[in-house]
Amino acid sequence: MNNSNAKLTQGIDWPIVGLYMALVIIGLLSIFAAEYRDGDNVWQNIIHLEKNYARQLMWLGVSAVLATGIWLTDSKFFTATANLVYALGILLLLLVLAVGTGVKGSHSWLGVGMFRFQPAELTKICANLALAKYLSSTETNFTKLRSRLIAAAIALVPAAIIILQNETGLALVYFSFFLVMYREGLPGVLLVIAFSGIVLVLSALLVDKYILLGIFTVIALLVIYFSRREIKRRKSRLLLIVGIWAFCAAFVVFIVPYAFTKVLKDYQVKRIEVMLGKENDPKATYNTRQSMIAIGSGGFWGKGYLKGTQTRYDFVPEQSTDFIFCTIGEDFGFFGAMVFLGIYVALLFRIIHVAERQRSTFTRVYAYGVASIIFFHLAINIAMTIGLAPVIGIPLPLVSYGGSSLMGFTILIFIMLRLDADRQMVLR
Structure with a gap:
């Protein structure tokens, strides 16, 4: 037994x-x-x-x-x-x-x-x-x-x-x-992008979109300035920086407001605003x-x-x-x-x-x-x-x-x- x-x-x-x-x-x-x-x-x-x-x-x-x-x-x-x-x-x-x-x-x-x-x-x-x-x-x-x-x-x-x-x-x-x-080999950069997207959404909800647009522009200009030698050798680097800036700008100015007014339901928006103290x-x-x-x-x-x-x-x-x-x-x-x-x-x-x-x-x-x-x-x-x-x-x-x-x-x-x-x- x-x-x-x-x-x-x-x-x-x-x-x-x-x-x-x-x-x-x-x-x-x-x-x-x-x-x-x-x-x-x-x-x-x-x-x-x-x-x-x-x-x-x-x-x-x-x-x-x-x-x-x-x-x-x-x-x-x-x-x-x-x-x-x-x-x-x-x-x-x-x-x-x-x-x-x-x-x-x-x-x-x-x-x-x-x-x-x-x-x-x-x-x-x-x-x-x-x-x-x-x-x-x-x-x-x-x-x-x-x-x-x-x-x-x-x-x-x-x-x-x-x-x-x-x-x-x-x-x-x-x-x-x-x-x-990710444990099985998914590139870590994809998780970084996902996390950055979350930060971007929260930023768009907490900060005025035009202030954010100004911040993105300053950051893009600084990156271009400090990468100017690399940009001279590879023009594609400049296109990448401008593309990221354009995406971030469109995201906070158009995509997030559209999602909160046309996609999400009223109670979902309210729950998010409660979390943000708004x-x-x-x-x-x-x-x-x-x-x-x-x-x-x-x-x-x-x-x-x-x-x-x-x-x-x-x-x-x-x-x-x-x-x-x-x-x-x-x-x-x-x-x-x-x-x-x-x-x-x-x-x-x-x-x-x-x-x-x-x-x-x-x-x-x-x-x-x-x-x-x-x-x-x-x-x-x-x-x-x-x-x-x-x-x-x-x-x-x-x-x-x-x-x-x-x-x-x-x-x-x-x-x-x-x-x-x-x-x-x-x-x-």
């Missing part, structure tokens, strides 16, 4: 399992803290699934069954079916457009009997598997533009469909796959203000578990889901929040360690995809709750309430553990 148990758990990376369980337990306790009120009958709520913490406990049970099933599956199954799973994921997303239901402004849910789930949470796994399959193929030469475009399409096609479902926040997470591509409407700024008040009121040590006033009196909306970090910040303070974030950091570093010890390109790419997805969710959610990013509905991995999210991250992580376990058994 002991030998069979040893074989069953052989090769599992226990540090990742431990960190996974720690985050799940913290999530359950935080959801309970966000919803519990004096006089609640806890056991009755659990039996009848009347509260989110009771439903999350049920989803944890479902996730445990899924994790066990994944662990008992041959890892070759995931490599063999990666493209098929991706195709099914795309079909699910398209099905949502046809028969999906709306929840709080987004049209991204499918109903199965009494249950609802969000395919966008699960298709991250599909895209990760398909990207790993493609990049590990012997026919893929990732130094070629064609291969890079195909890899980008694998990530961006589901993101485009999710945007049509009015779920922009989850669509942004699919850009995390570009970090994976929106004074109390209704528009309410979520962010209450979130920061809750976190700030915790001080260094926190008010204590179940003692947060912002939580207990329902000042912060969506506190079991998008703003679950507020509960942790208020109850356990700065110290507790740092310990909590330290668990995420430890998980990310451990996943990267697992990725780097792989001999299989498929497993390495997949593991980096897991780390990138978790990192994006964590960074955007925390930035959102402290006012550094727009409120876009990104759950905190394994902690925020939500069956689709919990199951999605469980499947994501345990497929990686299964793939890694087979590597270890081969080495033995």
Whole structure:
């Protein structure tokens, strides 16, 4: 019996399992803290699934069954079916457009009997598997533009469909796959260009466009002056400088204003303006203000578990889901929040360690995809709750309430553990 148990758990990376369980337990306790009120009958709520913490406990049970099933599956199954799973994921997303239901402004849910789930949470796994399959193929030469475009399409096609479902926040997470591509050889200059584009957009929103135009002109003239010898030898250098100047000028004068008036919806513009401190409407700024008040009121040590006033009196909306970090910040303070974030950091570093010890390109790419997805969710959610990013509905991995999210991250992580376990058994 002991030998069979040893074989069953052989090769599992226990540090990742431990960190996974720690985050799940913290999530359950935080959801309970966000919803519990004096006089609640806890056991009755659990039996009848009347509260989110009771439903999350049920989803944890479902996730445990899924994790066990994944662990008992041959890892070759995931490599063999990666493209098929991706195709099914795309079909699910398209099905949502046809028969999906709306929840709080987004049209991204499918109903199965009494249950609802969000395919966008699960298709991250599909895209990760398909990207790993493609990049590990012997026919893929990732130094070629064609291969890079195909890899980008694998990530961006589901993101485009999710945007049509009015779920922009989850669509942004699919850009995390570009970090994976960077690890596999995507030129760093493309990431620099992407970061520069973000800085350019923020600059256009914060600074008068004519002042920016003047700044760009001065910078261009200085570059031309200090590069004059090189320009004499290569006239193309001057054309490059002028071209970059013209693009930046057109971007801040025409493209950004057009996008904010013709492309983005009013509520999206308001959320961005709230982040930048340019929106004074109390209704528009309410979520962010209450979130920061809750976190700030915790001080260094926190008010204590179940003692947060912002939580207990329902000042912060969506506190079991998008703003679950507020509960942790208020109850356990700065110290507790740092310990909590330290668990995420430890998980990310451990996943990267697992990725780097792989001999299989498929497993390495997949593991980096897991780390990138978790990192994006964590960074955007925390930035959102402290006012550094727009409120876009990104759950905190394994902690925020939500069956689709919990199951999605469980499947994501345990497929990686299964793939890694087979590597270890081969080495033995």
